[in-house]
Amino acid sequence: MARVTILMAVHEPGPELAEQLASFSAQTHRDWHLIVSDDSRTASARAALDRFEAEGHSVITVQGPGQGPGPNFQFLLQHTDANARDFIAFSDQDDVWFPEKLERALLALKAEDCPALYCSRSLVTGASLEDPQPSPPRPRPLGFHNALVQNVAAGNTIVLNPAAARLAREAAAEAGRILKFDWWLYQVLSACGAALIHDDRPTLYYRQHGGNAEGENLSTRARVSRMRRFLKGEWRNWTDAQLRALAASRHRFTPENRVLFDRFVRIRQAPLPSRFTQFARLGLYRQSRAGTVAIWFGALFRLI
Numbered sequence: 001m002a003r004v005t006i007l008m009a010v011h012e013p014g015p016e017l018a019e020q021l022a023s024f025s026a027q028t029h030r031d032w033h034l035i036v037s038d039d040s041r042t043a044s045a046r047a048a049l050d051r052f053e054a055e056g057h058s059v060i061t062v063q064g065p066g067q068g069p070g071p072n073f074q075f076l077l078q079h080t081d082a083n084a085r086d087f088i089a090f091s092d093q094d095d096v097w098f099p100e101k102l103e104r105a106l107l108a109l110k111a112e113d114c115p116a117l118y119c120s121r122s123l124v125t126g127a128s129l130e131d132p133q134p135s136p137p138r139p140r141p142l143g144f145h146n147a148l149v150q151n152v153a154a155g156n157t158i159v160l161n162p163a164a165a166r167l168a169r170e171a172a173a174e175a176g177r178i179l180k181f182d183w184w185l186y187q188v189l190s191a192c193g194a195a196l197i198h199d200d201r202p203t204l205y206y207r208q209h210g211g212n213a214e215g216e217n218l219s220t221r222a223r224v225s226r227m228r229r230f231l232k233g234e235w236r237n238w239t240d241a242q243l244r245a246l247a248a249s250r251h252r253f254t255p256e257n258r259v260l261f262d263r264f265v266r267i268r269q270a271p272l273p274s275r276f277t278q279f280a281r282l283g284l285y286r287q288s289r290a291g292t293v294a295i296w297f298g299a300l301f302r303l304i
Contacts, residue, residue: 002106004032004159005080008091009064009072011039013048016094016207021052023095023204029102032089033058037076039066045093070181073155074172080165088165090182092156094207095122096129101203105159112195115164117185119153120199127209134202140287142196144257147187148264149295149304150286153196155182157203164194171252175245180238184245191246191253191261230294236303239268268304276300 006024010017024034034052038045038061045061053059062079064072073090080088087109089102105118123132138152146152160168171188178184190196229235243265250258260282267278279299286292298304 001031002029002110003084003086004029004089004102004106005084005086006032006034006089006091007073007076007080008034008036008093009039009069009076010036010045010093011064011069011072012042013040013045013093014209016209017045018048018051019096020091020093021048021057023097023099024091025052025055025057026099027097027102028099029106032102034060035076035080036061037064037072037079038062039064039068039072067177068179070179070184071177073181074175074178077165077169077172080169082166082169085162086165087162088160088168090155090158094209095156096205096207098203098205102159104199104201104203108197108199109159109161112161112197113163114195115167115189115192116161116195116197117153117164117189118157118159118161118197118199119186120157120201120203122154122157122204122206123202124206124208127207129205129207132205135206136287137200138198138287140285142186142190142198144187144190144260145282145284146286147183147190148260149284150291151180151183151186152198152287153182153186154206155185156206157199158182158185160185160189164189167192167194167252171249174248176248177241178245179241183238184242187242187246188249188252191249191257193254193257230298230303233303235298239304267299268302272300 036049049059049061065075108118109116121135124135125132168185267275286295295304
């Protein structure tokens with residue numbers, strides 16, 4: 001039986017935390033334990049975690065770094081056992097996992113000897129798990145050409161095999177502060193040639209309740225909000241931060257992805273005529289045509 005370490009970052013959780021913990025108890029794969037990094041200033045998580053541990057579950061709780069969700073997950077990963085052969089699963093505090101979530105991930109990963117990342121779709125719901133809607137499909141291949149300009153590996157669905165966990169742990173230690181941790185995982189593992197597995201079948205309820213650190217992008221309101229942030233230059237700022245973190249692990253990349261990374265970094269600073277021409281030759285893409293058009297627009301106006 002494969003052993004799974006579940007890493008959960010929490011910050012001032014509400015009553016949803018108890019439901020998420022209960023969904024761990026209901027997993028068909030039973031060999032797991034939980035490590036929680038608590039960024040809360042209050043004891044809001046303590047009662048639920050104590051009850052969960054009293055039920056006989058293995059729970060380790062540590063004080064988080066207090067720098068946001070990305071650094072909190074980075075902190076968690078760096079504090080797992082470097083010598084362990086555990087699979088690593090990442091968890092938000094307010095979702096509800098389907099009972100077969102871990103079992104499906106391990107089944108998909110078991111044939112991979114090289115570093116491998118598993119992720120899946122989810123069902124996006126309201127605060128009471130009402131009106132479930134599937135997250136967007138991923139019709140195009142996962143890889144570094146996609147990862148540089150889009151995150152399709154939702155962190156709350158990610159499971160790493162032991163080889164990928166070791167690679168990610170070592171890269172996280174050299175990266176400095178990571179802003180978008182799940183995007184960084186997708187980027188660094190794809191850059192290093194890891195196997196990337198996307199499960200089209202949802203494995204959890206992704207609850208939207210107004211306090212999410214990262215929200216859905218299905219509704220018109222969410223898409224308009226993201227477009228406004230894109231036009232304000234937030235995406236470029238995110239890309240700057242991600243590239244700085246990735247640069248520290250450049251020596252781990254495959255030769256072809258090292259070339260792609262260097263070209264992308266240079267092109268972002270190039271003058272307009274050559275920037276647009278060189279960008280066209282990179283072959284970067286998002287999962288939808290509209291998204292790919294957006295990155296061309298972003299390249300033209302220095303928004304990515």
